[in-house]
Amino acid sequence: MASRWLLLLSLTCLPANAMDIEWKGVADMRISHSSGIQSYVSGQTGKLQNSPGGDLSLGQLGVALNLGINDQSSIAVVGNSFIDDEKNSTGLTELFYQRSGLPNENGLRHGMRLGMFYPPISLENRATAWSPANSLTPSTMNSWIGEEIRTTGFEYTAEWLGKFRQADYDLKLSTGLFTMNDTAGAMLSWHGWGLSSRQSVYGEGLPIPQTPAQTGILSVQAKESDPFHEGDDRLGYYLNAEYLLKRKLLLQAGYYDNNATPYVETDGQYGWNTQFTYAGFRWRLNKQWSLMGQLMQGSTLMQSPQRVNVVDNDYRSGYLTLSWHNKPHSINARLEEFSVTDLDQTPGDNNDEYGKAFTLSYRYRLDKQWFLLSELNWIDSNRAARAYSNENTRKIEQQLQMALRYYF
Amino acid sequence: MYKSPLLASLALLIPSLSNAATLDVTVLNPDQSGVQGMILYAEPLEHSIPDLPSQKIEIAQKDRAFAPYITVMQRQDEVEFSNQDDFTHHIYSISGENRFSFKLRSGQSKALEGLSNNAGSETIAMGCNIHDWMSGFILILDTPYFTETGKNGQATLKLQQTGKYRLTLWHPQLKTTDNRLTKTINLANDQNITWSLANRFEVVPPQADEEDFEFLDKY
Numbered sequence: 001m002a003s004r005w006l007l008l009l010s011l012t013c014l015p016a017n018a019m020d021i022e023w024k025g026v027a028d029m030r031i032s033h034s035s036g037i038q039s040y041v042s043g044q045t046g047k048l049q050n051s052p053g054g055d056l057s058l059g060q061l062g063v064a065l066n067l068g069i070n071d072q073s074s075i076a077v078v079g080n081s082f083i084d085d086e087k088n089s090t091g092l093t094e095l096f097y098q099r100s101g102l103p104n105e106n107g108l109r110h111g112m113r114l115g116m117f118y119p120p121i122s123l124e125n126r127a128t129a130w131s132p133a134n135s136l137t138p139s140t141m142n143s144w145i146g147e148e149i150r151t152t153g154f155e156y157t158a159e160w161l162g163k164f165r166q167a168d169y170d171l172k173l174s175t176g177l178f179t180m181n182d183t184a185g186a187m188l189s190w191h192g193w194g195l196s197s198r199q200s201v202y203g204e205g206l207p208i209p210q211t212p213a214q215t216g217i218l219s220v221q222a223k224e225s226d227p228f229h230e231g232d233d234r235l236g237y238y239l240n241a242e243y244l245l246k247r248k249l250l251l252q253a254g255y256y257d258n259n260a261t262p263y264v265e266t267d268g269q270y271g272w273n274t275q276f277t278y279a280g281f282r283w284r285l286n287k288q289w290s291l292m293g294q295l296m297q298g299s300t301l302m303q304s305p306q307r308v309n310v311v312d313n314d315y316r317s318g319y320l321t322l323s324w325h326n327k328p329h330s331i332n333a334r335l336e337e338f339s340v341t342d343l344d345q346t347p348g349d350n351n352d353e354y355g356k357a358f359t360l361s362y363r364y365r366l367d368k369q370w371f372l373l374s375e376l377n378w379i380d381s382n383r384a385a386r387a388y389s390n391e392n393t394r395k396i397e398q399q400l401q402m403a404l405r406y407y408f
Numbered sequence: 409m410y411k412s413p414l415l416a417s418l419a420l421l422i423p424s425l426s427n428a429a430t431l432d433v434t435v436l437n438p439d440q441s442g443v444q445g446m447i448l449y450a451e452p453l454e455h456s457i458p459d460l461p462s463q464k465i466e467i468a469q470k471d472r473a474f475a476p477y478i479t480v481m482q483r484q485d486e487v488e489f490s491n492q493d494d495f496t497h498h499i500y501s502i503s504g505e506n507r508f509s510f511k512l513r514s515g516q517s518k519a520l521e522g523l524s525n526n527a528g529s530e531t532i533a534m535g536c537n538i539h540d541w542m543s544g545f546i547l548i549l550d551t552p553y554f555t556e557t558g559k560n561g562q563a564t565l566k567l568q569q570t571g572k573y574r575l576t577l578w579h580p581q582l583k584t585t586d587n588r589l590t591k592t593i594n595l596a597n598d599q600n601i602t603w604s605l606a607n608r609f610e611v612v613p614p615q616a617d618e619e620d621f622e623f624l625d626k627y
Binding site: 020022024026064068071072100102103104105107118120122125126127128129130133134161163164166170247248284325327330407 | 496503509533535
């Protein structure tokens with residue numbers, strides 16, 4: 001694993017004078033007030049980014065450096081910092097070499113990435129340093145992508161640009177081969193779905209809620225899950241397809257499979273054989289109104305070294321967002337539904353969960369680069385594992401957030 | 409949208425041995441509605457055109473679009489790209505011998521060099537490799553006689569000399585061979601021509617960025 005990082009780092013040591021350096025960033029200073037239970041971010045069973053009470057936090061400080069090698073090749077380095085009462089984390093979120101060729105006369109363009117990056121799944125996290133463009137908090141589905149899904153490997157993309165063929169649509173197909181994502185599914189199983197704009201930084205450990213199984217049958221498991229862990233040196237893969245019609249309607253579908261060996265445990269980290277399919281759309285109805293949605297469905301399996309199923313879960317999450325834009329205002333209303341279905345018989349480790357969430361966000365543009373955002377999060381969840389800490393399994397949690405965001 | 413009126417008026421000042429003539433063209437759809445926004449140019453077939461001084465033409469990148477969408481130039485003209493946005497553009501052309509690619513930072517300008525020396529007209533289709541919806545075209549001509557159809561499909565060319573001309577209608581969205589329609593005319597004196605298209609044509613405005621939020625990245 002170390003050799004992979006040396007390779008990546010050596011790429012960044014190309015002579016600085018040969019590079020064309022550009023940088024972008026986002027700073028998100030936030031105040032929030034939550035009610036409910038202690039947050040999953042600090043290893044408890046609450047669904048919100050913050051534990052009950054008020055908090056003044058650095059929602060995000062993200063910097064994206066682009067080191068241009070030539071017109072078509074560059075190295076992207078993205079660092080992020082998230083500082084609040086739950087947890088402070090600062091580090092790399094993406095580091096990759098990318099090449100984007102020019103289209104040929106038929107509009108076909110080839111591109112590739114090599115390194116650590118997000119697979120092209122979230123339709124919400126599209127702004128600088130993977131920040132969500134229209135809201136403070138992405139959906140439960142994309143909160144999970146930011147927490148546990150990061151691919152280190154190679155991605156190839158083919159795109160057909162319609163404008164060079166007198167066609168009114170673009171088509172984009174990507175496929176990736178990756179490593180270092182063998183624990184994806186652990187946190188989704190053990191704390192379920194959550195709402196957070198955090199992103200795991202390289203080297204970060206994710207605290208696991210304590211259950212009877214964690215201190216018993218799962219005592220080999222480290223206290224924190226490492227989302228960048230590689231245990232079996234097997235490659236995972238993903239596929240993503242996007243169809244964009246007249247720049248008004250985007251359709252997306254894809255598949256992810258980390259291909260991890262579920263019975264291999266290394267350094268206290270189990271392999272989680274995790275796969276999911278997803279589909280989404282973004283539809284610009286007119287200048288003011290747009291509608292967006294994504295749906296994900298998948299499974300994850302973790303076994304004992306004797307190959308007995310220890311955690312075997314199916315999961316599902318979907319959201320629908322209605323947006324209204326009228327400069328300088330933007331309002332987003334998002335409804336979502338999510339579940340985890342526990343299919344194994346492991347005692348003291350019931351991962352069953354079902355919930356619904358509603359998020360109302362308002363974004364006001366103060367100035368060219370300054371935005372004021374406020375957001376209400378409401379999440380109603382029933383999680384069986386809360387009984388282990390003598391809590392009601394069903395909880396309704398709410399959060400009000402206000403942030404000043406600066407893009408630079 | 410292009411630099412022709414100046415050229416056309418300059419051309420009129422040059423003393424001519426032959427008779428000058430004005431050509432009025434009206435381009436109509438099958439339903440008799442005028443076709444606006446088409447490029448019309450005339451190439452003399454039996455006489456040559458005097459050498460004209462080169463013009464400086466600017467193609468701006470403004471509000472994440474090429475401004476203008478269509479630039480018509482003569483081969484000796486100089487083209488300069490000027491990025492008036494707050495961020496970098498990566499301008500490229502995919503067209504044959506006139507392929508090019510360069511990044512242009514905010515506030516920077518760059519002259520276009522190395523265009524081909526082919527005779528006749530050529531089209532350059534351009535894009536931005538960062539903002540995929542951006543689309544621009546350059547039409548290179550060997551003639552100073554070009555204009556654009558206005559409201560009601562009308563266009564006027566002031567020709568220095570009567571004689572035989574090839575007239576061409578061009579638009580990048582025209583679905584014909586090379587996006588062109590041509591006809592040959594013999595011009596003896598001022599003339600009005602009605603050019604009726606076999607199929608309905610209407611210029612679709614070039615794709616624009618639909619987002620009101622410009623801090624998006626390629627995720």
